[in-house]
Each structure stands twice: as structure tokens, then as C-alpha cells.
Amino acid sequence: MKILNTALAAALALGAFAAPTLAETKVGFVYVGPIGDGGWTHEHNKGRLAVEEAFGDKVSTSYVENVPEGADAERVLTQMALSGHDVIFTTSFGYMDPTINVAAKFPNVKFEHATGYKRADNVSTYSARFYEGRAALGTIAGHMTESNQIGYIASFPIPEVIRGINSAYIHAKKVNPAVEMKVVWVFSWFDPAKEADAATALIEQGVDVLMQHTDSTAPMAIAEEKGIVAFGQASDMSAFGPNAQMTAIIDDWAPYYIQQVGRAMDGTWTSVDTWDGIAEGMVAFSEFSDKIPADVAAETKALIASMADGSYHPFTGPLNKQDGSAWLAAGETADDGTLAGMGFYVEGITGDIPN
Amino acid sequence: MDLSAINPLVLITTLMIAATPILLAALGELVVEKSGVLNLGVEGMMITGAICGFAIAVETGNPAIGMLAAMVGGAMLSLIFAFLTQILLANQVATGLALTLFGLGLSSLLGQGYVGVKPPSTPKIEIPLLADLPIVGPVLFQHDMVVYFSIFMVVVIWATLKYSRLGLVLRAVGESHDAAHALGYKVVRIRIMAIMFGGAMAGLGGAYLSLVRVPQWVDGMTAGAGWIALAIVVFASWRAGRVLLGAYLFGGVTILQLNLQAAGVNLPVEYLSMSPYLITILVLVIMSAKGGRAALGAPAALGRVFHASS
Known part of the structure; x- marks a missing residue:
């Protein structure tokens, strides 16, 4: 009972979702700051919400915020992969090596790393110009x-x-x-x-x-x-x-996130390197x-x-x-x-x- | 490189703002340690004060009420420490560390709904006549109320410890709690009051960070300021005037390194970022090399558990 409680607490603490239905695609996001930073992480989280909206009941998403770049990231990624996530987006440059390391251990999980340059069969990279x-x-x-x-x-x-x-x-x-x-x-x-x-x-x-x-x-x-x-x-x-603000660069990740999650759902996902700019709307x-x-x-x-x-x-x-x-x-x-x-x-x- | 771009007057103004949070927290800790208690939970009390002050200031729209709430919040958190160490006689070092961890977690929980919210701005108070003085006016007399309060508290704490009966009793408790107890002073009660004062000052320091210096609420935004406050108390050999000096020195180095970068001084940035911490360590080493705790001026009963046997 005690072990069960501890496991439950650990699962809850890591934001893992309980008992997903079989048809559901689980999508995880790892953030470097809080979702309310008003900048970078805020926009990635908007992308996550857009994925939820686009696919409704067919996906469940979760995220972990304030994840330091380095060894901690590897721990969080491993936990996400173990808890049954199908696609995991790692949204900071410093997650590059942790993503590659964890991806090697979980060949069936699809990883998407933002702003990096290291890829593998199950690791895509994406960035905006x-x-x-x-x-x-x-x-x-x-x-x-x-x-x-x-x-x-x-x-x-x-x-x-x-x-x-x-x-x-x-x-x-x-x-x-x-x-x-x-x-x-x-x-x-x-x-x-x-x-x-x-x-x-x-x-x-x-x-x-x-x-x-x-x-x-x-x-x-x-x-x-x-x-x-x-x-x-x-x-x-x-x-x-x-x-003070004259204008702001807005990183619009939503279309890319919806596209990649969609590909993971219908089985057409492959490792790609995406670098989109103003033309594509990113x-x-x-x-x-x-x-x-x-x-x-x-x-x-x-x-x-x-x-x-x-x-x-x-x-x-x-x-x-x-x-x-x-x-x-x-x-x-x-x-x-x-x-x-x-x-x-x-x-x-x-x-x-x-x- | 263009050092002329750095205006020393403006530099002093900003270093006062940068130093105020650590000055307040260090002054509180000074009083706590003078009473013979070592509270390592300054960081936890600061961050709790930061969110309490921020939340209340946002809800009421009044930064002054927020600052007061921060002091209450910091004092409430320090009461946990007081209860554990003074009533249950727990180890002060371990309890203080636990308080820091607890405060960081608690503040993160309390702050969930306040991320990305803009606080009401704290007005600057220009002291009539003095603010119009050339040079000195803009540097010293055009700050917000907390900066004046922090300097005022330096004087109050110095005078109280040195000249008042209250200060004498506090020091007696910190030097020899057994002797103070024999004289009939309520050692535990006095220490709890000192701990709460320390909590309130740390809380206010935290609120200054979230309401004035940044101004925003962010998880873990104190980023080690509480530990620096602790170091400054030792650096100051438990004297209020030197706490002011230490805090401004530290604030000065931090601000100066950013200014040097902006002026394009060709120094490796990593060393500049490191410099405040290096100087703190250096000062601690030099000071402790002169002799033991007594030579530093540490209260004799610092960190010792008091148990009234009779």
C-alpha cells in the first residue's frame, strides 16, 4: 500500500496522466521556464493547447516546466517515456544531448527537439528562422x-x-x-x-x-x-x-506541433529537420x-x-x-x-x- | 572600451536598489544571530515574502499593503523554525536548511496564479528640498520607501544593540543564555521574537525583489540572495554598519559587472559574473584567518540549544 502510494505520488508529481485509453496518443512537452514566462515557454505551451484543441479526445498532453538543461532533463525525459508518451517535444537548445541519450533507450517513442542539430531515427529537430x-x-x-x-x-x-x-x-x-x-x-x-x-x-x-x-x-x-x-x-x-513595445517576434509553433502529432497518429512520422521562417508562418x-x-x-x-x-x-x-x-x-x-x-x-x- | 559611458552617480542609485533586498535580509539575520540563533532559512523566508507581498499587492492594488503582508508572511514562516528549534529543541542548522527548501516549494505553490501578472508600481518618494540638491539629491533622495526604511533600520538596529536596554538583554541572551536565564530573562521568548523579526525583514527583502527590482513574480526568483545575506552577516562581524557596507559592496560588484559588459570592457564575462561570489569567499577567508569565532565577534551562544534545566 505504501509503495503504491509512493508510486502514485511520484506519478502525480511528475504530471503524468493516469490511465489513458488505448486509442489516445500521449504527447509530452518539456519546458525550460514556467508556462507563464510571457515569452518562449508561453508560446510553446500555446502550441500544446492547439494540439489538444485540434485532436480533442484522441490526444492527451502533459508538460513539465522549469526543467534545468542537463542531467535533470534526462531524468524527466526518461520518466515521460516510461509513462507511455508517444511523442515528446523538448523545447530548449540545452536538451539536445539528453534528448539524444534518452531517445536511444526508447526507440518507439518519437522525440522532437527544438533548435538543436543532432538527429536520430526517432529524433526530429525543428526551429524557426x-x-x-x-x-x-x-x-x-x-x-x-x-x-x-x-x-x-x-x-x-x-x-x-x-x-x-x-x-x-x-x-x-x-x-x-x-x-x-x-x-x-x-x-x-x-x-x-x-x-x-x-x-x-x-x-x-x-x-x-x-x-x-x-x-x-x-x-x-x-x-x-x-x-x-x-x-x-x-x-x-x-x-x-x-x-515600450514596438512589435514582437512571435514564435508560432502550433501548426508544426499539430502536423507532427498528426503524423505520429497516422503512422507517417519520420525524422525530419524543419527550419521554417516567415514564409511558413513559424x-x-x-x-x-x-x-x-x-x-x-x-x-x-x-x-x-x-x-x-x-x-x-x-x-x-x-x-x-x-x-x-x-x-x-x-x-x-x-x-x-x-x-x-x-x-x-x-x-x-x-x-x-x-x- | 568606453568607461566614460558609465555614470558613477547612476551606478550608485542602481546599486542601492540591487543591494536593498540582501541588506534587509542580512539586518534581520543579524538580530537573530545576536540572540544566539543561527537561522539558515533566510532564502526560504525571502522567497515566501516575495510571493506573499506580490499576491497581496496585486489583489489590493497597494504595494505598501503588499510589503506589510510580505513581512507577516516571512514572520509566519519563521515561526515554524522558532517552534522546532526553541520549543522542540531541534538542530538549528538542519531546521534552517529545511525551512529554505520548504519556503521555495511553498512559494511556488502559492505563486501558481500569479505568474505573468503585473504588480502595481511602487512610487518613488522625493524628499522635499533634499531631492533638489545637486549630485547628492538624485542619488540619495529619490528612492522608494523601502530603500529609506532599510537605511533607517541600519541606524535603529545599531543604536538599539549598542545603547538600549533591549539591545543589552538581546546580546546577553546571545552571549550566554544560561546567565541570562539565571537573571530571570525569558530566553526562549526573546529568541522567538528575534526569529520573527528576522523573518519579517527577510520577507520584506523578498517583496522588494518581486515588487520593485524585477518587478514580477517568478519561481525561485531570489536565486541565492538569502545565502549572500547570511555571508554578509559574517562579513560584517555582526555589526549593523558593516552589514550596510557589505550589502552595498555586493550590490555594487553585481551592477558594475553588467555595466562593464555594456561598456564593452574586454574582460571574460564568466569571471565578471563570478566576481561577486569570489569576493564574498575571499572576504570570508581573510576574516576567518585572523582568529576563531571570538575574534570575528560571533555571539558566544550562536547555534547552541538552550534548555532550562531548573
Whole structure:
């Protein structure tokens, strides 16, 4: 009895669902932050809810939030696989190795890892071309800054974050050659106090446009308080910065999640590598603030349209690397391989990328 | 590198804000330890205060009521510790650690409905005349009420411990509970009061984090601030004035490293992030190298269980 109780408690504690019917497909989600972070995890959870809505009684979903990247993730993944989940979405870069390790032990469970690059027969990877969104944000930022200083709160020095910084800088510079980018690394995806302090430090040093690649809404709240311009990250953050937010990049995972769960249900699921952008709708924008001048909004919307129809690539030469060496010749566009492993700044950005 | 971008005046203003939560918690712990009790549950009391204050401030729309609720919440949690260690005579170190774990879990449960909610903003109070002074005015006299309160409490605690009868009794209990008991002082009652005071101060420190500094509720948002408060009490050799110094030093290093990054100083970021903790360890090592507990100024009965045998 005692053992039963303990087992029951453990099952409940891990959010595992009791007694699924046989026809039901169980879908699990592992989140790096709380679902109420107002950013990254919030949008993944919206995707989860969309899956529930799309398939109704035929699926049951569960999630575990605040899962640290590392050994803990492996424990949570194993527990999910053991408790009968058919598809498991792991939604942060740092879950890459844990996902691959656990997937090797459970060949019948289908794993979907976000933003990584390691795949297996039962592990797909998916990501969004956030750098397309950053190009639009950089364009607005370049126009909006009066001090010509853009602040960028960065999380970890991984290719996805570095791509974002480069794309934002290239497009800000294009419309405003005097622009400078100040990058602060906080080494966390989610640490509101530190993100808030970083935002304050940047603003004090003359930054009047703030971009972030961290998950909390704290920088937006600080930008609102100090009366500067900022951009939402991953989700619409206007509730925290009704005046500050110019627009936000919205990660729309719902269509992809519905598609992959559907494939798992009808048996057509295979390991794929998906990297979708504005064209497919995975990268979207929240409503533009009316504080953006009409001509800037029009210019940005034209840029977004050109990325959507494929006529423009955000990384189009001539571009040099930070050390001045040539990267892309005039008219040449970056290939996905280089972008996926990007570990360098483009020319003009000061400072070093930490190891 | 452009160090001129760092404005020292603004830096001082922000470091005061960054230091206030740990200053409040450390002041509370100072009083607790002066009474001879070692409560390692500061982190748990802070985070409980953070959610209590946040929830009540959101419900009432009044940050001041929220701050009061945070103090009540922190004090209530510390009562568990007081009951276990003073009545049931449990081990203080183990109970304190348990209190931290309990507080983190409890706050996460209480905070379920408050994730992503925006709290009412805490107004800044500009002290008339003084706020208009050049340089000093904006730096020192344009803060919110909690910052003034924390500095006010430094003075109050210093004066009380040094000059008042209450302070003398508290110190007597902390130095030798047997002697204090023989003189007829209620050792357990005094210690419970001190523990509750410590809980209230830690709770307020936590609420300052969730209501002013971030301002948002997030699971585990104190992120180790309670442990730093504990270290600062030792760093300060149990003196109120040095607690202020220690807290501002720590706040200063944290803010400075972010500012140096923003100014593009070419230092490895990992070391900058580490620096506040390194300095804390370094100070502790230097101070403890000078001698034993007595040389540090630790209360003689700190952490010892009191049992009235007669």
C-alpha cells in the first residue's frame, strides 16, 4: 500500500496522466521556464493547447516546466517515456544531448527537439528562422534610436543567439550607419532579476532601443519604466510594455506541433529537420506600435514581405566577419550550414563572443 | 572600451536598489544571530515574502499593503523554525536548511496564479528640498520607501544593540543564555521574537525583489540572495554598519559587472559574473584567518540549544 502510494505520488508529481485509453496518443512537452514566462515557454505551451484543441479526445498532453538543461532533463525525459508518451517535444537548445541519450533507450517513442542539430531515427529537430524576424526588428531599431545605441540582452553564446545579434545589427546598420550595438551576456534563459539589472545597465549607458534574447518579460517592464523602445521576444509582451513595445517576434509553433502529432497518429512520422521562417508562418509579428513612423512601418513590412516570398535573404553579401576577413561576396547568400553553426560576429560589432 | 559611458552617480542609485533586498535580509539575520540563533532559512523566508507581498499587492492594488503582508508572511514562516528549534529543541542548522527548501516549494505553490501578472508600481518618494540638491539629491533622495526604511533600520538596529536596554538583554541572551536565564530573562521568548523579526525583514527583502527590482513574480526568483545575506552577516562581524557596507559592496560588484559588459570592457564575462561570489569567499577567508569565532565577534551562544534545566 505504501509503495503504491509512493508510486502514485511520484506519478502525480511528475504530471503524468493516469490511465489513458488505448486509442489516445500521449504527447509530452518539456519546458525550460514556467508556462507563464510571457515569452518562449508561453508560446510553446500555446502550441500544446492547439494540439489538444485540434485532436480533442484522441490526444492527451502533459508538460513539465522549469526543467534545468542537463542531467535533470534526462531524468524527466526518461520518466515521460516510461509513462507511455508517444511523442515528446523538448523545447530548449540545452536538451539536445539528453534528448539524444534518452531517445536511444526508447526507440518507439518519437522525440522532437527544438533548435538543436543532432538527429536520430526517432529524433526530429525543428526551429524557426528567428533571424528573419531580427532583420525586421533591426530595421525598426535603426530608425527609432536617437542615441544610435542599441542594447541587446543575450543569453548563451550559441549559434542561434549569435545569428540574431548579427541579423539585427546588419539591418540596423543598413538604415542607420552610425548605429552601435551593446551586447550584455547574462548566461541564463530565464533570470528576471539579472535581466532587469542588465536592462538598467544598458539604458544607463545611453541605450534607447532594447532587444533581448532571454525569455522573461523583465527587460520589457524596465524599458516601459524608463520610457525607451523595446521589442518583445517570442511572444507578445505588450502587457508589460504598452508604450515600450514596438512589435514582437512571435514564435508560432502550433501548426508544426499539430502536423507532427498528426503524423505520429497516422503512422507517417519520420525524422525530419524543419527550419521554417516567415514564409511558413513559424515566425510572425505582433501588431506594430503606432509609435513607429508610417514610412518606417511600410519599409519594414516590405522587408518582411521580401523575406516571405524568398526574394531577400537577411544574410546577403557583401559581408565581412568581425576580424575584417571576407565572408560573403556581393549578392551571395549564407547557406544553412554556416548559419546553423554561426560562431562569429559580422564586421562592425565590437566586443568578443564569450566561450 | 568606453568607461566614460558609465555614470558613477547612476551606478550608485542602481546599486542601492540591487543591494536593498540582501541588506534587509542580512539586518534581520543579524538580530537573530545576536540572540544566539543561527537561522539558515533566510532564502526560504525571502522567497515566501516575495510571493506573499506580490499576491497581496496585486489583489489590493497597494504595494505598501503588499510589503506589510510580505513581512507577516516571512514572520509566519519563521515561526515554524522558532517552534522546532526553541520549543522542540531541534538542530538549528538542519531546521534552517529545511525551512529554505520548504519556503521555495511553498512559494511556488502559492505563486501558481500569479505568474505573468503585473504588480502595481511602487512610487518613488522625493524628499522635499533634499531631492533638489545637486549630485547628492538624485542619488540619495529619490528612492522608494523601502530603500529609506532599510537605511533607517541600519541606524535603529545599531543604536538599539549598542545603547538600549533591549539591545543589552538581546546580546546577553546571545552571549550566554544560561546567565541570562539565571537573571530571570525569558530566553526562549526573546529568541522567538528575534526569529520573527528576522523573518519579517527577510520577507520584506523578498517583496522588494518581486515588487520593485524585477518587478514580477517568478519561481525561485531570489536565486541565492538569502545565502549572500547570511555571508554578509559574517562579513560584517555582526555589526549593523558593516552589514550596510557589505550589502552595498555586493550590490555594487553585481551592477558594475553588467555595466562593464555594456561598456564593452574586454574582460571574460564568466569571471565578471563570478566576481561577486569570489569576493564574498575571499572576504570570508581573510576574516576567518585572523582568529576563531571570538575574534570575528560571533555571539558566544550562536547555534547552541538552550534548555532550562531548573
